[in-house]
Amino acid sequence: MPPHCPNRHCPHYLDPRDFAWQPYGSFRRRSDDRHFQCFRCRKCRRRFSIRTFQGDYWLRRRDAYPHVLAWACEGPGLRQAGRVLQLHHSTLMRHLARGGRQALLYHYSRLRDRNVVEPVAIDGFESFEFSQYFPFHLNLAAGLRSWFIYGFTESPLRRKGRMTAKQKLRRAELERTLGCPDPKAIQRGMTELLDLVFRGLKQECTSPRGLEVHSDEHPAYPPALRLFTRTSGHRLDHYVTPGSAPRTLDNPLFPVNLADLLLRHGQANHRRETIAFSKRRQGAIERAALFLVWRNFVKSRQENRPGPTAAMLAGLAAIPLRWGEFVQRRLFPRAENLPGPTWEFYWARIKTAIYGTKQRTHELRHAF
Ligand SMILES: [Zn+2]
Structure with missing residues (x-):
């Protein structure tokens, strides 16, 4: 029906x-x-x-689709996975874009009208698109008790760190032609993330002390939190843990640090010194959406103790999800299910500066 x-x-x-x-x-x-x-x-x-x-409508290789999504979270680059699955890498890219859109809808529609009843840890995960001249942050928020990752936003950054004189010249040249990224991108991205996580939250549903947010000592976070409390009217307590603190289970930032580790371990585009790096930020966003579903709904929270997933502990799912089920029912985009910047993520409107204005967005061939 x-x-x-x-x-x-x-x-x-x-x-x-x-x-x-x-x-x-x-x-x-x-x-x-x-x-x-x-x-x-x-x-x-x-x-x-x-x-x-159905989630695999119009796909010729619909048999491979769930396997493509599974491999995207388990380590290989696109061409490597393509050789195993006997698919061209451009087919994989289309499958991943479709899976990423479905993942955004799956994740955020489950979070809709839910209250976040646990403290949250936030952090920025650093990667780059096209070349090391274009770094960006994926801002992540994870629950302290469930380890559920509540969402992510992105912040394009200016290349920093040690550079040779030639590299500095190249950076200046690129900034002259393409413009300089917004110096407040992290602050903006983090405010968007807090809005995303705590949207629709009723203050009386949370602890009387207000919302609890943990982070490291990044200077962009306090202004982002202040902006969020001013615009949302929520009370929020900010706890800072130094980045130098041991990254053990006792560290309040453990869930978000673990998310960073898993992201770098499981997704080939974020690995250090790789040739599988993201060519477009939009591609990285689609894979990050798949990572969210994998980490929250598919994978056990702890690998050595197979059991509930993070989503089950956060009260958002009853049983673990399998990729085969994930692709069965097609989810349709509705603005209220995709809050803040995720609507732009869905329609592939995140541009990679170096490719100029001619970049493909997600358009519908028919009205649906
Ligand atoms: Zn109709």
């Missing part, structure tokens, strides 16, 4: 009440000679099939 009209311009896309459809023939898939029921919306007259509501 079609749950709603898939046409984004039809009123029954958002509101499935009184959604009326009629059977409208069927179509035959040539690859395996299977027949699928088709329907027509009585309101907008758009024709669609039952495949429209």
